Amino acid sequence: xxxxxxxxxxxxxxxxxxxxxxxxxxxxxxxxxxxxxxxxxxxxxxxxxxxxxxxxxxxxxxxxxxxxxxxxxxxxxxxxxxxxxxxxxxxxxxxxxxxxxxxxxxxxxxxxxxxxxxxxxxxxxxxxxxxxxxxxxxxxxxxxxxxxxxxxxxxxxxxxxxxxxxxxxxxxxxxxxxxxxxxxxxxxxxxxxxxxxxxxxxxxxxxxxxxxxxxxxxxxxxxxxxxxxxxxxxxxxxxxxxxxxxxxxxxxxxxxxxxxxxxxxxxxxxxxxxxxxxxxxxxxxxxxxxxxxxxxxxxxxxxxxxxxxxxxxxxxxxxxxxxxxxxxxxxxxxxxxxxxxxxxxxxxxxxxxxxxxxxxxxxxxxxxxxxxxxxxxxxxxxxxxxxxxxxxxxxxxxxxxxxxxxxxxxxxxxxxxxxxxxxxxxxxxxxxxxxxxxxxxxxxxxxxxxxxxxxxxxxxxxxxxxxxxxxxxxxxxxxxxxxxxxxxxxxxxxxxxxxxxxxxxxxxxxxxxxxxxxxxxxxxxxxxxxxxxxxxxxxxxxxxxxxxxxxxxxxxxxxxxxxxxxxxxxxxxxxxxxxxxxxxxxxxxxxxxxxxxxxxxxxxxxxxxxxxxxxxxxxxxxxxxxxxxxxxxxxxxxxxxxxxxxxxxxxxxxxxxxxxxxxxxxxxxxxxxxxxxxxxxxxxxxxxxxxxxxxxxxxxxxxxxxxxxxxxxxxxxxxxxxxxxxxxxxxxxxxxxxxxxxxxxxxxxx
Numbered sequence: 001x002x003x004x005x006x007x008x009x010x011x012x013x014x015x016x017x018x019x020x021x022x023x024x025x026x027x028x029x030x031x032x033x034x035x036x037x038x039x040x041x042x043x044x045x046x047x048x049x050x051x052x053x054x055x056x057x058x059x060x061x062x063x064x065x066x067x068x069x070x071x072x073x074x075x076x077x078x079x080x081x082x083x084x085x086x087x088x089x090x091x092x093x094x095x096x097x098x099x100x101x102x103x104x105x106x107x108x109x110x111x112x113x114x115x116x117x118x119x120x121x122x123x124x125x126x127x128x129x130x131x132x133x134x135x136x137x138x139x140x141x142x143x144x145x146x147x148x149x150x151x152x153x154x155x156x157x158x159x160x161x162x163x164x165x166x167x168x169x170x171x172x173x174x175x176x177x178x179x180x181x182x183x184x185x186x187x188x189x190x191x192x193x194x195x196x197x198x199x200x201x202x203x204x205x206x207x208x209x210x211x212x213x214x215x216x217x218x219x220x221x222x223x224x225x226x227x228x229x230x231x232x233x234x235x236x237x238x239x240x241x242x243x244x245x246x247x248x249x250x251x252x253x254x255x256x257x258x259x260x261x262x263x264x265x266x267x268x269x270x271x272x273x274x275x276x277x278x279x280x281x282x283x284x285x286x287x288x289x290x291x292x293x294x295x296x297x298x299x300x301x302x303x304x305x306x307x308x309x310x311x312x313x314x315x316x317x318x319x320x321x322x323x324x325x326x327x328x329x330x331x332x333x334x335x336x337x338x339x340x341x342x343x344x345x346x347x348x349x350x351x352x353x354x355x356x357x358x359x360x361x362x363x364x365x366x367x368x369x370x371x372x373x374x375x376x377x378x379x380x381x382x383x384x385x386x387x388x389x390x391x392x393x394x395x396x397x398x399x400x401x402x403x404x405x406x407x408x409x410x411x412x413x414x415x416x417x418x419x420x421x422x423x424x425x426x427x428x429x430x431x432x433x434x435x436x437x438x439x440x441x442x443x444x445x446x447x448x449x450x451x452x453x454x455x456x457x458x459x460x461x462x463x464x465x466x467x468x469x470x471x472x473x474x475x476x477x478x479x480x481x482x483x484x485x486x487x488x489x490x491x492x493x494x495x496x497x498x499x500x501x502x503x504x505x506x507x508x509x510x511x512x513x514x515x516x517x518x519x520x521x522x523x524x525x526x527x528x529x530x531x532x533x534x535x536x537x538x539x540x541x542x543x544x545x546x547x548x549x550x551x552x553x554x555x556x557x558x559x560x561x562x563x564x565x566x567x568x569x570x571x572x573x574x575x576x577x578x579x580x581x582x583x584x585x586x587x588x589x590x591x592x593x594x595x596x597x598x599x600x601x602x603x604x605x606x607x608x609x610x611x612x613x614x615x616x617x618x619x620x621x622x623x624x625x626x627x628x629x630x631x632x633x634x635x636x637x638x639x640x641x642x643x644x645x646x647x648x649x650x651x652x653x654x655x656x657x658x659x660x661x662x663x664x665x666x667x668x669x670x671x672x673x674x675x676x677x678x679x680x681x682x683x684x685x686x687x688x689x690x691x692x693x694x695x696x697x698x699x700x701x702x703x704x705x706x707x708x709x710x711x712x713x714x715x716x717x718x719x720x721x722x723x724x725x726x727x728x729x730x731x732x733x734x735x736x737x738x739x740x741x742x743x744x745x746x747x748x749x750x
Contacts, residue, residue, distance in 0.1 A: 033273050035063045040266065040279050043359055049315060049350070050405060061407035066270035069110070069120040069155045070141065073148060073184055073223070075194045077653035079117055081681045082149055086119075089683075090137045099130050110155055111346035111409075118158055120410070140680065147673035148222025153181040154271070156404050156414035159347070160258055160309045161185035163340050163418050168192060168199040170255040171546070175235040175298055177205035178212035180219030182258060187225045197590045198524070198544045201255070202227040208234045210561075217562040224586045226527070227544045229551070229563040235261075236293035239557040240301060243549045252550065253303035261291045263312035263319050267413025270406060280361040284318040285379055291323050292383060299327065299335060300428060302421045307338070311416040315405075317356035318384050320415040321398050324352075326383040327419070328396045332426045337400045338418040348408040352401025352417070354393055355386050480504065480552065481533070497561060498531040500551060509537055509581075513568065516579035516635065518597035529564055540568040540581065542590060567591045574635055582636035583658040585670055592656045598637045600628045600659070600666070604650050604682055607641060610659070610668040611675045612684070618666050629666055637661045639668060651681045 041059070044050065050058045072079045072086075095106040107121035128134045144150035161182050166172065166189035177183045183205045190199050205220060205228060207213050213232050220228045233239065241252040264283035269275045295310055302308050310327075312319050328335055341349075358366045358380060366372050369382045387393045404414040480502035503509065505525045513519065527548050530537045541564030543551070551560065567587035574580045583591065602610070606621045613620070618629050629637075641655040655678060658669045670678070 033277055035269075035273070035276050037276050037279050039281070039361070039363075040276075042363070043281060044315065046359070046365075047317065047353075047356055049317075049353065049403065051350070054405075054407065057407040058405060061410065062269050062413075064270065065124075066154070066412055067120040067122050067410055069118065069153060070107075070145075071113075071151045071153050071158060071181075071185075072117045073151045073188060075188065075191050077194060078149065078681075079115075081651050081653050082144065083116060085680055085683075089680075090133075090140065093133055094137065097131060097133060099127055099134075104131075104134075110158075112344040113158060114162070118155065120155060143673050143676045144680075147671070147677045149677055151181055151184060154268075155409075155411045156267070156313070157181055158185065159344065159404070159414065159416055160260060160311045161189065163309050163343055163416065164189075164256045164258060164307060165343075166190060166192075166201075166256060168196060168201055170201040171252070171303075172201060172203045172256045172258070173238075173254040173298070173301065174203060174205045174258045174260075175238065175294060176207060176260050176262060177230075177258075178207040178209060178216045180205065180216040182260060183216065183220055183228070184223055186256075186258065187220060187223045187228055190227055191223075191225060194589070197226075197593050198527075199227055200544075200546060202229065202544055202547050202550070204229050204231060204254075204550070206231045206233050206235060206238065208232070213561045221562070221565075221586075224565050224589065226542050226565045226587075226590050227547060229543075229547055230561040232559045232561050236290060236297055238297050238301065239554070241550060241554045241557060243546075244553050249553070252301075253306070254301055255303055255306045257298045257302050257306070257308040259295055259298045259308055259310045261287075261294050261310070261312055261319075261323075263287060263291070263314040264316060265313050267313040267315050267404075267406070267415075270412055281316075281359045282361050282379075284314065284316040285358070285360075285384070288318050288322060288384055289381065291319055292326055295323055295327050296330070299331065299419065299421060300425055304421055304423060306421050308419045308421070309416060310419065311414065313412060313414055315403065315413045315415065317353055318358065320403070320417075321352050321354075321356065321401055322384050322386070324401060324417050324419075325387055325393075325396055325398060329387060329392065330426070334421060334423040334425050336420045336422055337397050338420050339397075339400045340402065340416075340418045341400075347404075349402040349404050351399040352403065354398050358384060480529075481555075497559070499533060500529050500531065500560060500563065501533060502526065502529045502548060502552070503540075509540070512575075512579045513581055516598070517583075517595050520594040520596060523594040528567075536570060538570045539566055539584075541565060542567050542587060565590055571636075577633055577635040579635060582660070582669070583638065585658045585674065588638065588656045588658055592638060592640075595638060598632055598635070598661075599640050600625055600632070600637055600661075602639050602641050602657075604641070607639070607655070607657070607678060608682060608684060610639065610657070610666065611670065611679055615665050616667065617664060621666070629661060632661050634661050634663065636669075637666070639666075649683075653681075 045055065072082050091106055094104055097104045104127065105122055107119045107123075109116040110118040110120060123134065128138045141150060141152075145152060162185075164172075164186070166186060168190055170190070172186055172190070174183050174186060183203060186203050190201050190203060193199075203220075203225075205216055207216055207230075210232050213230055217230050220230060242249050243252050244250070264279070264287060265272060265275055266279055266283075269279075291312070298308050298310075310324060314320065324337065328337060360376070360379075366380065367385075368388070369380075369385050372380045387396070401415065401417040404411060404416075406413050481499050503525065507525075510525055510528075524542070524545060527542050527545055529541050529543065529548075530539065531541075532538075543564045547563060551563070565587040566584045567590065568581040569584050570580055571582045572580055574582060602625050603622050606625050609616050609620050618626055621629065637659045639655075639657040639659045641651075641657075643652045643654060644650055645652070657678070660667045660669055668675075
């Protein structure tokens with residue numbers, strides 16, 4: 001072992017020809033992997049997926065590091081302000097920048113992404129460290145990413161949500177959602193109108209991996225939406241849910257489904273360098289069955305007229321066209337492959353193929369199922385081959401599928417297909433009947449497609465009416481409690497989640513809140529929940545009406561990992577001021593339309609004072625803000641900024657910040673990264689060059705010289721870390737989450 005370590009050290013320090021991580025970009029740390037795979041080249045050259053004469057360009061692009069791509073997230077008005085900041089503060093200066101006599105290539109927008117909200121750049125670590133301007137640019141990106149206003153996301157990964165054409169009323173299912181970048185896009189589109197705090201639609205984001213679900217929670221919670229629910233299920237057997245309307249049970253069908261299935265990932269070779277070494281044709285053969293089962297389960301739960309996008313980051317037709325062709329054949333006309341060629345102008349793509357062959361890892365080729373020997377029937381299935389009937393093949397219109405090749409627009413490889421459901425699937429022509437406790441009748445299931453009897457019977461079993469049976473314990477719904485499903489019905493993995501307990505309209509907790517904040521009568525009190533049965537309610541969350549309906553009617557069917565946005569946190573000392581709950585910044589945009597009291601209108605200069613000074617005295621605010629603040633008693637307040645259309649230099653989006661009115665001071669209770677975000681929009685210089693090169697490039701110091709170590713800012717609520725092997729006590733985890741240091745007039749929350 002010692003010898004191996006010495007060799008490693010020698011290789012790190014003594015090999016002058018070794019590739020440095022600074023030169024690697026996305027491929028850092030993989031310099032020792034040779035980007036060659038003869039089997040890969042043989043396979044794809046034979047399939048002729050790459051246009052004639054472009055093979056060398058294709059392989060050259062595959063060996064180059066993938067450009068870093070960023071997407072401006074958040075809702076429209078704030079996204080426009082961030083874009084304005086990027087273009088006017090950083091991009092203009094980068095265009096004129098030279099490093100070591102070489103002109104820097106400025107970031108460029110993705111031509112096909114709407115409103116210039118996605119950009120790509122070839123800047124690597126080595127260049128970033130050589131220029132003070134680029135350091136500041138990097139620090140800005142790091143902070144905005146941590147606060148959720150910018151997301152580092154691969155360009156081709158942004159395509160599926162755009163093709164779904166989301167509207168605010170859509171019910172959306174993301175079947176394989178982790179790590180959550182596409183889910184974030186879905187949430188943003190759902191909230192396209194910021195004037196609507198509770199859109200009618202919602203997003204249910206699912207992943208089979210319990211640990212990855214927590215990464216998904218982290219991504220989705222940055223957007224602070226009451227319309228997102230993260231669940232933990234196998235997508236191929238996703239439970240069918242039900243809702244209640246006017247006292248009647250209805251089956252939940254989704255308007256939009258994103259089916260981004262697990263795949264071999266050979267389109268990601270530019271960033272996942274290890275794929276070069278591990279790639280074989282067996283990867284696709286092993287995944288095809290799972291991909292098809294997930295896609296079938298997706299279209300079963302799709303509403304008539306609804307749209308499902310199937311996507312992979314693989315170029316292999318076995319994972320792509322073969323799945324779509326099999327799905328269309330089984331549907332017997334219930335599904336249509338849509339032409340999406342005009343939906344993203346500027347995107348270059350290749351049409352889907354109508355013929356392909358299979359190859360084993362030993363180099364053996366098969367063009368038809370009849371050629372496959374009996375011994376390989378367990379590895380190779382009939383659905384992996386193209387349809388043999390020319391008429392059927394023509395009707396499928398597989399050329400409407402879209403394959404993105406890396407060398408066309410300097411991206412990763414990708415495949416996407418858009419399906420619209422025109423009628424129920426053949427085995428679901430009769431809708432499952434809802435059963436009462438005393439009813440045992442079952443809905444017959446039509447198993448028409450003979451060639452897929454196994455899959456159809458599996459689907460029929462999953463859709464049987466007792467899936468939709470009333471919960472045995474009616475008290476669950478009466479108490480407004482949604483917890484984990486009973487262990488006898490579903491084996492649970494991972495952490496045991498706290499229950500989701502909905503409050504009643506006459507809950508005593510609302511009395512002081514209603515009076516203190518003068519809540520509007522139409523505030524949806526029934527949508528407020530907490531995560532504990534006993535003791536004081538320390539945090540209050542809110543979800544949309546539709547998600548509440550889903551949760552209360554499916555407690556025994558789904559494992560909910562997380563939902564809701566925090567709107568209030570308990571502050572026991574606040575009782576002396578009239579309310580034991582202070583506002584939470586995470587939910588302020590959802591809650592603000594219902595608040596009619598304790599609002600202080602602030603200007604740009606007021607926000608600068610509030611976010612940069614340690615103890616901002618009320619007298620330092622403008623005359624209007626002073627007058628309003630002095631009329632208020634001590635306690636939680638909303639600091640409201642209204643844009644001035646006449647002032648083009650000021651931000652043109654409204655801002656709501658949570659604050660605290662003290663005896664003589666007024667504080668902004670805003671998380672650290674959010675502070676930097678708002679200050680950046682106000683044009684405040686937040687970063688300065690480090691004194692020593694070895695110091696971290698992410699050190700952030702405000703221009704006004706505030707000592708950040710003396711200011712303890714409110715942090716957003718933590719989730720249990722997915723890498724933990726043992727189950728953390730949820731009560732202890734709640735109490736250990738970091739809260740803001742309250743002003744001197746009140747005690748710190750324990």
